[in-house]
Amino acid sequence: MTTKEDIVRIVNGFLVEDFEIPVEKLIPTARLREDVGIDSLDVVDVIISVDEKFGVRLTNQEMASLRTLDDFYNLIVTKMP
Numbered sequence: 001m002t003t004k005e006d007i008v009r010i011v012n013g014f015l016v017e018d019f020e021i022p023v024e025k026l027i028p029t030a031r032l033r034e035d036v037g038i039d040s041l042d043v044v045d046v047i048i049s050v051d052e053k054f055g056v057r058l059t060n061q062e063m064a065s066l067r068t069l070d071d072f073y074n075l076i077v078t079k080m081p
Contacts, residue, residue, distance in 0.1 A: 002054070007076050011069075014049045028070035036069060050076060 008028075015021045015036070025036055032038045038046060047058045056079045066072050 002080055004073060004077050007054070007073050007080075010053050011050075011073060011076070014053065018045070018049060026069060028068065028073070030069045032066055032069060032072060054080065056080060 012023065012026045015026060016023050019038070019042060021036055030036050043060060043063045047060070047063065050056055050058055054076060056076055058075065058079070062075060066075060
């Protein structure tokens with residue numbers, strides 16, 4: 001079973017590796033757009049990464065509704081089989 005801690009570790013890993021986001025920005029309260037720097041062009045790549053890593057399909061609408069990194073982690077948790 002994948003725990004929230006696993007999700008946080010994996011998500012932070014691909015954000016650092018694939019999106020070159022400094023690890024110190026990856027705190028749960030960080031705002032995805034303003035603090036982390038995930039823009040509309042990155043959203044598609046983030047959705048693909050989540051599908052590859054977790055087998056979870058996110059929609060653009062779900063991503064648009066998220067505010068913080070913790071919201072993002074929690075969305076993945078709720079969609080896990």
